Each structure stands twice: as C-alpha cells, then as structure tokens.
Amino acid sequence: MGRINTQLDTLKADGRKALVPYIVCGDPHISITVPMMHALVASGADMIELGVPFSDPMAEGPTIQLAHERALRQGTSLRDTLAVVKEFRQSDNKTPVVLMGYINPIEAMGYQEFSRQAMAAGVDGLLPVDIPPEEAGPLIDALKTADINLIFLLSPTTTIARAEKICRFGNGFLYYVSFKGVTGADRLDIDSVVEKIDQLRTLTSMPLLVGFGIKDGQSAATVSAVADGVVVGSVLVNRVATLYEKSASDEQIIGEVSRIISEMRSAIDER
C-alpha cells in the first residue's frame, strides 16, 4: 500500500482530517522548497501537493499564475521538481507527495519516463488538472506500473454519470473542486459542498478531499467536517509572494506559511 492510502487510512482510523498544503516548486526560488515542505509537515501537514511550474496554468487565478511565473523565471523544470521530491524523501519517508500541474511537461518527458523517474524520486500521486479520464488511458497504464496514484478532479458541474466514471478510474483519493472558477477566488459555498460531498459518498468509498476557497482556519474546519481533508493553496502562495516582494528571508517566508498551516491544523482538530 502506498503512502497516500496509508496516511489517509491512518487519519480515518484516528478520526482526523487531512490537511494538504499546496506550494509551487521553485517559488520564489528552488532552494526554499525542500525546507518549506519539511516545515509544513512539522506544522501539521499530512500530505504535500507540489505544483509543477507551467507556462500556461489555465486553471489558476492570478496568485498561483504569478507563482508559476516566478518559478519559471528561475528555470524550475519538471526534472527539478522531481529532484526536490527526492531530496525531501531523504529525511521524510512517510508524508505523501502529490505533483499537481498540467499534462504538457509530462507529455514532453514521456509518460513512461516520467513514471520511472517519479517513482525513483518518491512521488506518490499525480494530479494533472487538464486531463480528464476520457484522455487518460495511456497515463493510467504508465503510472500503474510505477505505483503512482492518478488523482482525478470532481466539480460542481460533474454529473452523476460522469462522477461514477471518474470514481472508477481514480485511485488514492478524489479531489473535489468546491466551486466553478479558478484557484484563489472567494466563491466557497459550504452548503453546495455538503450537498455534493453527500452525493459523492453514495458513489465511492474513496477519500474525498476538497480544494479551492479554503482560506483560513474557519473555512478549513467547516469543510473538513464533511470531507476527508482540505487542500490549501492560494493563501499560502499569496503569503510567499508578499514576503518575497518585501525581500523577506527564507526563514521568515517559511515561518509565515508554517504559521498559517498550524493555525488551520488547530482549527480543524478542535472542531
């Protein structure tokens, strides 16, 4: 059993919810990413979603778009991202790492080559936002040989028929996008999330994590009460950007994102 299943099963057995921070690899520069990942785990993160920089991040709002641009200005590539995971694994063999991004850099590397290198680096899951199950056949096959979970998205517009299909293809967990929109938008409607999660529970026993619109301890606690966990991205990335623009040190940047995660951890656990 992979790290993702082990971690999510353990949390479930303990009656706890997963807290998953998203950061962009190489934002604002590559040497901050590994220490930041360790600090996030120390502050209560159960899994790390690591954004793979891409030139055309179509699903992102302005905050995460700019993070991709910062990372690309430093030349951060998919290979660099895999090297970061490998380095992280040297002192953390437990926390699952999911790569989130767009399919083209993976196509450019080749599905087989990516799967081989990602497995060697210690990657546990892949969440490409622009490849629905209809197009994912060859990718599913390649990742299977490397024991890497392919994580699919569900959204408010996903019909029951589609959800059934996606639940069949997905493994590890399913990621529910809480609203129609891009990352970082302030459109979270908790009632509609509850309704959809309840519906999805009837279709699958896989863990359901919710992302988009989780911006503070309160939203994290409210959403994680109905889901198996939450993904937090823009609020962290925005903090990185603000501090970086003020020429803050790496220690200050890492300290601040860690503080946000530990506040969310407390809010989720106290509920």
Added chain:
Amino acid sequence: MVKQDKVQYRDFPDADGHFGPYGGKFVSETLMSALEELAISYDHLRHDADFIAEFDQDLARYVGRPSPLYFAERWTKSIGGAQIYLKREDLNHTGSHKINNTIGQALLAKYAGKTRVIAETGAGQHGVATATVAARLGMECQVFMGAEDVQRQALNVYRMKLLGADVVPVESGSKTLKDAMNEAMRDWVTNVDSTFYIIGTVAGPHPYPLLVRDFQAIIGREAKWQCLEQTRQMPHALVACVGGGSNAIGLFHPFLSDDNVAMYGVEAAGDGLATGRHAAPLNCGQSGVLHGNRTYLIQDHDGQIMPTHSVSAGLDYPGVGPEHAWLKDLGRVNYVSATDSEALAAFRELTQIEGIMPALESSHALAYAAKLASTMKSDEIVIVNLSGRGDKDIHTVAALDHIEI
C-alpha cells in the same frame, strides 16, 4: 505515412474529438459537462433544417456571401506562371472570414439560451466579429486580448468598444493570443452557466475544432463551384495562411477528397525558421497538449510553451488546430512558411498591383502563392484565401516605414 486513399475525411474527428492522435478534450473537470452538452446540441443542430436555414440566411444577408472568387490578372501576369484567384473573404462584413464562425456559434449560443458570450482575439478580427454578432443578438460580450496585441491593434480595440464589447487586456505570460485564450478559459470556468465561449479558431477542446471547421467550410464549398463556373476546371492548388488554421481548414476541407488538388498551409516564419523567432509549430514544433487539445506546439524540451513571433498578431500563436496536425502527418497538406519580410512585400505588391490591401495574415499566403505560381504552368489555377483586409494593419506597416499616422 498513412495511405491517403483510405481516409474518409468527413468521418473525422471521431466521437471523442480525435483526429488520429490529435484533438480530444484536455480541460479541467468543471468544463467537461459544458463541452458534452455543446457536442450533443451541435450534433443535433448541424442536421436541423431550421438551424441550417437561419445560418445560411445570415451568411447571405448579413455577411454578404457568397464572397467573390476574383482572378488577379495583373498580379498573375507580373509573376508569370499559374493563374491566381483570390477568395475574397476580406469583403465579408467586418472584413475577414472570422464572421462565418461567429455567426454560427452565436446561433448555437442563442439556441442554448446563453446571455453572455466571451472570446479571445489576437489581431482583433475574431474579437470584432464576436462583438458584432453579440451586438446584433443583444448579448453581453467580453473579449480577452493580450496586452501586447491591444497595443498593436488599437483600431480593432476601439471597434470592439464601439460595438459595445468590453475588451480585457491580458497581462499574464507573453501577453499575446495564447494568454488571451488562457484568460478566456478562466472566465468560462467561472461563468460556465451563463456564458458561451466563442472560440475563434479550429483549436481548443472538442467539439470546437469540428464546429468551427463546419462553419468555415462555406469558403471551400463556394470556391469549388465558383472555380468550376469561372474556369470550367478544378483548381490545381489551394493556399491559405495558418495560425490556428480556421481560414485554411475552411478552404481546404471541401477539397480534401479531391486528390488532384494540392494544398499549402503557410505558417508565419517571423524572422526566419532558423532564428527561433517564428510562429510555425507544424514546421518546427512537437506534439503536446495546450488549450484543450493535443497538437503540434512550439515548446522547449521541458514542455513549456515558448514565446512566438510574427509581424501579424493573428498568426502569433504557439499551437495549431488538431486537424492540421493530422493532415500534416497524413501528408495531405503541405505546411510551408513565409517570413515577416516576405509577407510585407506581398502586402505591398497586391495593394499596388491589384488595388487590394490584404491583412498581414493573408499576406503570408500571398507570399507563398507567388513563389508557387511561378513554378507552375500558365493553364494551371491557384486559389489563395484572402482571409482578411489590411486596414487594421496600416499602423504596423506605417511604423515599419517610420511614418507616424
């Protein structure tokens, strides 16, 4: 190479939107249901007599079709070779072929009960064509345009504003057409219930490459009967510029099964293919995924999309429609290129010899057609798609002449 005689071009894309390995639906989950609905609705409407009648009537009475097929006699003589005919899409309402497609998609939007349309635009021709149909149907319209293109196409920006559209300059990425398309996708994912996304070219997720092709295929259908009527024979070659490739597929598609008709898609070579400053993915790119489809892309070895360059904003795009990618692999269409300076020379030549000022996009096709015609016999016929008029480019050309207007 696949044997050509076995391919039934009308049968593509397949039900999932694939042209061989290209095309498909590579979008975030939120848009999948909207695309499925659009595919089902279009599949029904494309055979619906009322829809077809309304589309045909709009093309005749609002766009002004059929557009003429014009024998460029003086230009032909000056080149000395095949007879060159121009398919005059520049004479359409709004000045380019783009209106054929926006009329069709606006009708789809109307039948679907949408109240708002959005579009991306490069040169501004598609933006103007979208703003025009939105004005006519009383729909709210927002057009996304790269900030760099807003600068170099100021005239079209103002035209869109006069038509009542809201033009949004896109400051992200390279600030050109690809970034405008990213931003339009972001808007669509946010407003998918109320909004119809009118994509301007034969790219994007299925069913867009299919429906845009079908709406533009009127160009080739007309050109075929016009050529037969005027010359009593079929053309020997077709030439069209290729950015995303909508005017080219429009001209080519009705001729694909006519084996004796050669076809040339002309990409923008910018400063020259060898310089790396161009917009020619079919000549220099590799297969990849962008903007909802798999196709040839200009990208680096890490799969990052690279900046493109062309003097014409409408060709300044790192991808190309998936059907073109497939036709390239099949060897049915030859994909060639013309540089900025070749296009500019053709722009001046046609203006001075025929009194027709072509768009800089179409000038790429003209530049290649002149080369091609000079190698052909005088009883052979070449049809060039004159996809748009050049008024919008006067500022660009004047700036190159160091003239301020």
